[in-house]
Amino acid sequence: MSEFPNPGSTSQAPPAGADDLARAQRILTVISDSYATKMVGQDSLRASLLIALIAGGHILLESVPGLAKTTAASTLADTVKASFKRIQCTPDLLPSDITGSQIYDAGTGSFRTVLGPVHAHFVLLDEINRSSAKTQSAMLEAMQERQTTIGGEVHPLPRPFLVIATQNPIEQEGTYELPEAQMDRFLLKAIVEYPSPAEEFEILNRIDSGALDPDRHVAGAISLDDVHDLQDVASRVYIDPAIRNYIVQIAYVTRNPAPYIGEERARFIKYGASPRASIAFLQASRALALLNGRTHVLPEDIRSLRHLVLRHRVLLTFEADAEGVRSEDIIDQIFASVPTP
Structure with a gap:
């Protein structure tokens, strides 16, 4: 069996202090309370959006229509009192329709x-896979470079900058599947589930009460400076070298799976995760630790993030799809094969 590579020692930034944590918790409480005024349930979606925001990444949401993805995004923007734009992707959408143009x-x-x-x-x-490959590339370039170029002039994007892309998994007609390299640029990929019967009942009550009216704004609010503070505190959350090594080991096994999960299961993996997966674990685990009121990352944080970080990066073969093998199943087996520090 192959040995894991030794990543060597890494320098560590000082961990965030108690005062930093208390300030971050106050901000997160305001966000959570405001989110709950418009959103019923969907706690995992709230956590995923906050992790992406705090970590400074972008998120891809996959679900059938009607599960409040737009409401969640607009509510988060309203809470931060930040600018919010919704782009309905269509096959005739041009790159200039997204980035801008000269008139x-x-x-x-x-x-x-x-x-x-x-x-x-x-x-x-909205429905990013309905736009053409050229338009997708223009958007994803903006996501990566945090700027656009119009008529030879560079225009930086605002900070914070969070892209929330959605796609519908059940309707493929007239769509352009995102290439693997573009999927990799999303920090996280979340699957949005149906609400429970009790949550759906509460949605109906809030419709009648007017709580979900589009023109009704959330009561609490934070500033953009508060978001910058959250991002700063998260960047100083401590990650032990043993956990860093754990992240590297996980990524290594996705690329060399046979000795760890067996040839029978390894044949389902077409490509393993790129180093962006390790970076995503590093950034997202810090954000998750902060959400959980800690100034240090635990191995459980990495395990909790495994599907969000890897489901769009561990690519399976057509054979896996034919046999009903999901990427989440393979990811769970990979984690079971790597010793937890």
């Missing part, structure tokens, strides 16, 4: 730049 002004006889909807703090890309 000729007859009055001045010159061109002026009109920034597109991607220039917002929170951007919802």
